[in-house]
Amino acid sequence: MAVALSQAILTLLAVFLIYPAYRAAYNIYLHPLRKFPGPKSWAASRLVFIRSLWAGDLVHDVERIHQIYGPVVRIAPDEVSFSQAEAWQDIYANKPGQAAFPKNPVWWSAQPGQPDSLITIKSDKEHSRMRRLLNHGFTETAVREQEDIVQSYVYKLVERLSILVKRKPEQAIDIVQWLNFTTFDIVGDLGFGESFDCLEKSQYHPWVALIFNHFKASAYVASIRFYPLIDKILMSLLPKSVMKIQRDHFQQVVDKVHRRMNFEVQRPDFMSHVIRHNGHQKDEHSMSVPEIEATFNIITVAGSETTATVLSGTLNYLTRNPESMNKLVTEIRTHFPQDTDLTFDKLRKLHYLNAVLNEGMRLCPPIPAGLPRIVPPGGGSVCGVGLPEGTNVSVHAWSLSRSPESFVRPLDFVPERWLNSARDTSSPYANDKLHAVQPFSLGPRHCIGKNLAWAEMRLILARLLWSFDITSIEAGGKSNPVWESQKTYMLVEKSPLCLKFRLRHSHA
Numbered sequence: 001m002a003v004a005l006s007q008a009i010l011t012l013l014a015v016f017l018i019y020p021a022y023r024a025a026y027n028i029y030l031h032p033l034r035k036f037p038g039p040k041s042w043a044a045s046r047l048v049f050i051r052s053l054w055a056g057d058l059v060h061d062v063e064r065i066h067q068i069y070g071p072v073v074r075i076a077p078d079e080v081s082f083s084q085a086e087a088w089q090d091i092y093a094n095k096p097g098q099a100a101f102p103k104n105p106v107w108w109s110a111q112p113g114q115p116d117s118l119i120t121i122k123s124d125k126e127h128s129r130m131r132r133l134l135n136h137g138f139t140e141t142a143v144r145e146q147e148d149i150v151q152s153y154v155y156k157l158v159e160r161l162s163i164l165v166k167r168k169p170e171q172a173i174d175i176v177q178w179l180n181f182t183t184f185d186i187v188g189d190l191g192f193g194e195s196f197d198c199l200e201k202s203q204y205h206p207w208v209a210l211i212f213n214h215f216k217a218s219a220y221v222a223s224i225r226f227y228p229l230i231d232k233i234l235m236s237l238l239p240k241s242v243m244k245i246q247r248d249h250f251q252q253v254v255d256k257v258h259r260r261m262n263f264e265v266q267r268p269d270f271m272s273h274v275i276r277h278n279g280h281q282k283d284e285h286s287m288s289v290p291e292i293e294a295t296f297n298i299i300t301v302a303g304s305e306t307t308a309t310v311l312s313g314t315l316n317y318l319t320r321n322p323e324s325m326n327k328l329v330t331e332i333r334t335h336f337p338q339d340t341d342l343t344f345d346k347l348r349k350l351h352y353l354n355a356v357l358n359e360g361m362r363l364c365p366p367i368p369a370g371l372p373r374i375v376p377p378g379g380g381s382v383c384g385v386g387l388p389e390g391t392n393v394s395v396h397a398w399s400l401s402r403s404p405e406s407f408v409r410p411l412d413f414v415p416e417r418w419l420n421s422a423r424d425t426s427s428p429y430a431n432d433k434l435h436a437v438q439p440f441s442l443g444p445r446h447c448i449g450k451n452l453a454w455a456e457m458r459l460i461l462a463r464l465l466w467s468f469d470i471t472s473i474e475a476g477g478k479s480n481p482v483w484e485s486q487k488t489y490m491l492v493e494k495s496p497l498c499l500k501f502r503l504r505h506s507h508a
């Protein structure tokens with residue numbers, strides 16, 4: 001009995017003390033990545049990375065590591081982060097005779113009990129099958145056809161805000177929630193033919209309200225996947241209530257998908273082509289119903305939270321930079337005497353508006369940490385640095401966009417750096433590396449919604465500034481948080497941004 005007990009104690013000691021100590025020493029001194037710079041504590045064990053992820057601090061912690069150790073750093077035993085513009089091409093784009101690095105399944109896997117979607121599917125062949133079919137709903141032409149639907153929601157946004165302003169002119173309005181209402185309503189309509197009615201009811205639909213929890217939960221699930229030998233045990237420890245919330249959340253999208261699919265009407269949305277193609281007989285180009293369900297679940301989040309984040313961040317910076325705000329307002333109001341003139345086509349030609357949004361995406365990327373990828377079998381090279389197969393790699397968009405090696409005055413909001421005139425050698429911004437900013441990523445898995453995102457962001461920002469004078473409310477004693485102070489759990493956890501709105505014509 002005593003022998004058995006002491007054997008059990010020894011085993012426990014080996015499991016909980018000796019083995020982790022051995023692994024840490026191996027990771028620091030013997031691992032193939034040992035020569036890469038970075039803090040020893042992060043190289044020793046994945047736990048430090050996970051603690052930072054759970055605290056919502058990963059983006060800023062990795063930024064600090066890049067600041068101290070340089071553009072290529074080791075941030076976990078098997079992970080290297082790059083803050084160099086050339087890394088975008090090397091990791092995400094197809095190079096001659098070489099495929100882009102595959103997605104890291106720790107981050108990009110279907111949620112437990114859900115099928116693979118466009119964004120999680122591993123096989124490149126299967127991915128391009130889905131992408132070809134879905135692309136029809138996202139081309140420039142498709143987006144032009146969707147304009148009336150998008151316009152109707154942006155008009156509604158202005159109408160709702162006008163009512164609030166007229167009722168209580170001095171009140172501060174949290175624009176973050178209104179931007180979320182608008183972008184989720186638009187994607188709901190274009191995805192399922194039913195908006196979430198957030199603008200109509202001036203409140204979050206319960207599905208939308210849960211999105212951020214869903215992302216936090218996904219960050220926790222990803223950390224569990226780093227431990228494949230015990231992930232099943234750890235998963236089973238997740239509270240049943242959490243799993244039920246996730247399932248119910250997904251089921252609501254499934255119901256919406258089915259309502260739209262049964263309603264076989266042609267409208268200029270994301271689903272029409274999928275329904276028309278799938279028809280009643282399937283072939284090797286169609287998507288299965290579970291794939292459609294999972295993909296539309298992703299599109300709803302990917303297509304709304306992201307645009308709302310860029311717009312919130314851009315407005316945060318604009319209200320702190322009155323000179324940029326004035327230039328933009330002047331451009332919009334002088335180009336468009338009537339509000340009906342604000343169309344997708346005309347707005348794309350506004351140079352300063354485009355520059356402001358590019359600068360907004362540089363400083364407020366909606367996916368600020370890396371897009372995780374894996375070095376394929378046989379190994380690979382990024383920015384001329386050789387990496388063994390299986391290494392986790394990514395571009396740290398946040399650090400790269402804010403690095404003094406890429407940009408002059410990197411922490412300042414300077415839309416001028418994006419104007420053609422800045423390419424003149426006499427401009428202080430002539431050497432800015434604009435290609436370091438790739439908010440939609442590159443290569444075969446780049447953002448499918450890029451055209452829509454641009455059209456939507458231009459229209460929402462321009463219509464708001466055409467209709468209202470918008471200022472920060474710091475005079476009221478309560479200041480808004482700076483963008484950098486927010487936490488990130490895969491996506492940015494946006495704090496309220498309280499602004500003062502004044503109807504432009506009310507004091508003309």
Ligand code: HEM
Pocket residue numbers: 118119120131187298299302303304306307310366367371372439440441444445446447448449450452453
């Ligand atoms: C400013 C707005 C947006 C930004 C910055 C953005 C950014 C991105 C990025 C970086 C990726 C690549 C993810 C990866 O490779 O790991 C991506 C993929 C994706 N985005 Fe966007 N996105 C935006 C808006 C949209 C919109 C409006 C939609 C649709 C309505 C959308 C739908 C998608 C989908 C479905 C994917 C997966 C594509 C694939 O795997 O083939 N996004 N997005």
